[in-house]
Amino acid sequence: MDLILEGLSLTFTLESLLAICIGVAAGQILGAIPGLTASMAVALLIPYSFYFSPWVGIPMLMGMFKGSLFGSSITAILIRTPGTPAASATVLDGYPLAQQGKGGKAIRMALYASVFGDSFSDICLIFFASLLAMVALSFGPAEYTVLIAVALGSLGMLSSRPAWKGLIAMLLGVAIGIIGLDPISATPRLTFGNPELEEGIGLIPMLIGFLAVSEVFRQMAGSIADLSGRAIRYSTVREDNRVSWPEFRSCLPVLLRSSAIGTVIGAMPGLGSTVAAFIAYGEARRTSRHPERFGKGALEGVAAPEAANNAVSGANLIPLLAFGIPGDIAAALILGAFMIQGINVGPLAFSENPVPLYAIYGALLIANLVNLVIGLGMTHIARVAFSVPRRLLLASVLVIASAGSYALRGSLFDVQLVMLFGILGYVMIRFGFPTVPLLIGFILMPLLEENLRTVLLLSSTYDEGILFVFSRPAFLSLSGLLALVLSVVVWRRRRRGPTQPLSDS
Amino acid sequence: MxxxxxxxxxxxxxxxxxxxxxxxxxxxxxxxxxxxxxxxxxxxxxxxxxxxxxxxxxxxxxxxxxxxxxxxxGRVDGYRATGSGAGPAEPVEEGQRLQLSLIGMAAAVLFAVILVPVLGFYLGAWFFLFSLLGLLGETRLLHLIVLPPVVVLLVWGMFDRLLSVRLPSGVLFDG
Incomplete structure (x- = not known):
């Protein structure tokens, strides 16, 4: 109990609360601007967060992420441009509502659903992450190797159709992760005498380049007219801009079901919020008494995907906090921030030093409340964000991305890398290769290599060699379980046909 | 056959x-x-x-x-045409779409490789924004004159003032 209170005291400070407020507000604004996705917003904020203490920087990131997820639904509803792929399903009923002059109502429903889904999954995270961590304590390098290898493979396969493109993208990320000094022999790998590469490729240039800059280039691939910005109309009728209690109550079953769907999907690495949003939307439509209203402006059609995609964001932290494995790119970004701020996640964190985890829980719950309060205000001032001409926004993102990538290491080389990765990301998107598995491959590669090499070193101390892993019950159970899960996923995928890709494309 | x-x-x-x-x-x-x-x-x-x-x-x-x-x-499952994911593009527009992206990429590379190292970040960013906005179809002179300095000022305020990060000054103005 003392540890919980100690952890919560880290985030229940004036600085942390202020940081959360700033993060949420900035996230909602950035998320509401077309072109700045939730992950991009977090990626852009990460360099700045290093200038603060962990308990100011991390809550600010959490607030930014939650705020930008809601913010991205605003563009989906009003101008049919989802800020993130996760808000794609929100377009289906949100935009028809906006066309009917009920944009304010749709945005408020999205806000309530987002906060509901977020809170639901955060509570699940608080109760289940520690349980999972207890199981994970029995894991050694052999189990981690299998787990990371399967996560890499499944993330690659699930993130694109055809699956081979996701796998190739993931392996490209692994290859980029090889660049730098070898962790055991300190031999330079693929540096070709360039001292800038000996430290390895930085996480920040990778994230900003592949997420923010490639998206800018992709959005520039429109006509001149597309880049000139769009007008938005708001209804002045009060009922069109609020959600009444009977309306919210009628959506409660949908909210609960969608939050549960999002939480379950979020806890499994590799599926992601886009899949969750579409599954929840489909389920809401299937169970509705009026399925014919869906696609024409049903309020449940906004509530379901928003609750689900926000529930994924909290649940994604379950594998992250329990195993140190990010379930999607947002979690990968947050893991990057944890690593750089020196916060350990994974099973040992629960037993050795759980205080930072309790602080994170506190920050998550506070961020939900702040998201609700600031979101209500944001519904009124959202229109200001849309007055920014799109072409100015895109050009500004390139400047801000360059400044952000320079700031971390003070290296012009990183600025050039950002542009290079942006171009590479754009080319990948154009040819149907998702960039998300590439980033996950890049982040997980050092972990996989370290554990695999440790297993091999350990195997030399056993008479049976590498076969010693089969004497470990945890290894056998985990391998069996993962094989079963993968078989079911592949079987369902073949049965149901194409699924929504994870990628930012 | x-x-x-x-x-x-x-x-x-x-x-x-x-x-x-x-x-x-x-x-x-x-x-x-x-x-x-x-x-x-x-x-x-x-x-x-x-x-x-x-x-x-x-x-x-x-x-x-x-x-x-x-x-x-012929054992392919669920094949879907690759591309930007935005659905099939009109062939006539495809050239223009690619052209604008290429302009953006070329400008970004010039910015990172030449403008920032030579002119410094802030002057380079102003020149980059001014040029790119023009290339992307901005024709209003007032916007071209006013908006780039506003963005540069915001970046300066955020980095230099708020975060105390000194962005590169460029070989022309170094020292």
Whole structure:
């Protein structure tokens, strides 16, 4: 109990609360601007967060992420441009509502659903992450190797159709992760005498380049007219801009079901919020008494995907906090921030030093409340964000991305890398290769290599060699379980046909 | 006689061919030149440094080979045309779409490689914003004159004032 209170005291400070407020507000604004996705917003904020203490920087990131997820639904509803792929399903009923002059109502429903889904999954995270961590304590390098290898493979396969493109993208990320000094022999790998590469490729240039800059280039691939910005109309009728209690109550079953769907999907690495949003939307439509209203402006059609995609964001932290494995790119970004701020996640964190985890829980719950309060205000001032001409926004993102990538290491080389990765990301998107598995491959590669090499070193101390892993019950159970899960996923995928890709494309 | 292959399938085969050649270059040129395995680093000593790169190359070859066989034998599931994901584009617009992206990419590379190192970040950013807005179709002179300095001022305020990060000053103004 003392540890919980100690952890919560880290985030229940004036600085942390202020940081959360700033993060949420900035996230909602950035998320509401077309072109700045939730992950991009977090990626852009990460360099700045290093200038603060962990308990100011991390809550600010959490607030930014939650705020930008809601913010991205605003563009989906009003101008049919989802800020993130996760808000794609929100377009289906949100935009028809906006066309009917009920944009304010749709945005408020999205806000309530987002906060509901977020809170639901955060509570699940608080109760289940520690349980999972207890199981994970029995894991050694052999189990981690299998787990990371399967996560890499499944993330690659699930993130694109055809699956081979996701796998190739993931392996490209692994290859980029090889660049730098070898962790055991300190031999330079693929540096070709360039001292800038000996430290390895930085996480920040990778994230900003592949997420923010490639998206800018992709959005520039429109006509001149597309880049000139769009007008938005708001209804002045009060009922069109609020959600009444009977309306919210009628959506409660949908909210609960969608939050549960999002939480379950979020806890499994590799599926992601886009899949969750579409599954929840489909389920809401299937169970509705009026399925014919869906696609024409049903309020449940906004509530379901928003609750689900926000529930994924909290649940994604379950594998992250329990195993140190990010379930999607947002979690990968947050893991990057944890690593750089020196916060350990994974099973040992629960037993050795759980205080930072309790602080994170506190920050998550506070961020939900702040998201609700600031979101209500944001519904009124959202229109200001849309007055920014799109072409100015895109050009500004390139400047801000360059400044952000320079700031971390003070290296012009990183600025050039950002542009290079942006171009590479754009080319990948154009040819149907998702960039998300590439980033996950890049982040997980050092972990996989370290554990695999440790297993091999350990195997030399056993008479049976590498076969010693089969004497470990945890290894056998985990391998069996993962094989079963993968078989079911592949079987369902073949049965149901194409699924929504994870990628930012 | 067999039917002519689907155009999308043919395109995918070309993609696989290009990637296969690139992978061969990676495996047999880049890795041997880029990673020198020291003596006494074998499988029993925790793997040689080049192992991960070789494994990546081998896995890529297996995946590409497997997909190629799938395409040859017609055993492809759920094939979807590749592209930007924004649905089929009008052929007439495609040129303009690509052109604007290429303009953006060229401007971004010039900004990172020439403008910032020579003019410094703030002056380079102003010139970059002014030029790119014009290239992307901004015709209102007032916007072209006012907006770039506003963005540069915001970046300066955020980095220099708020975060105390000194962005590069450029060789022209260094010292």
């Amino acid at each position: 067999s039917a002519a292959p689907d155009p999308n399938m043919r395109r995918e085969m070309i993609e696989i061919g290009v990637l296969f050649v690139a992978n061969l270059v990676f495996l047999f040129v880049v890795v041997p030149l880029g990673i020198e395995d020291p003596a006494r680093f074998g499988f029993g000593e925790g793997l040689p440094p080049s192992f991960s790169a070789d494994l990546v190359g081998a896995l890529v070859a297996v995946i590409l080979g497997g997909r190629f066989i799938q395409l040859l034998t």
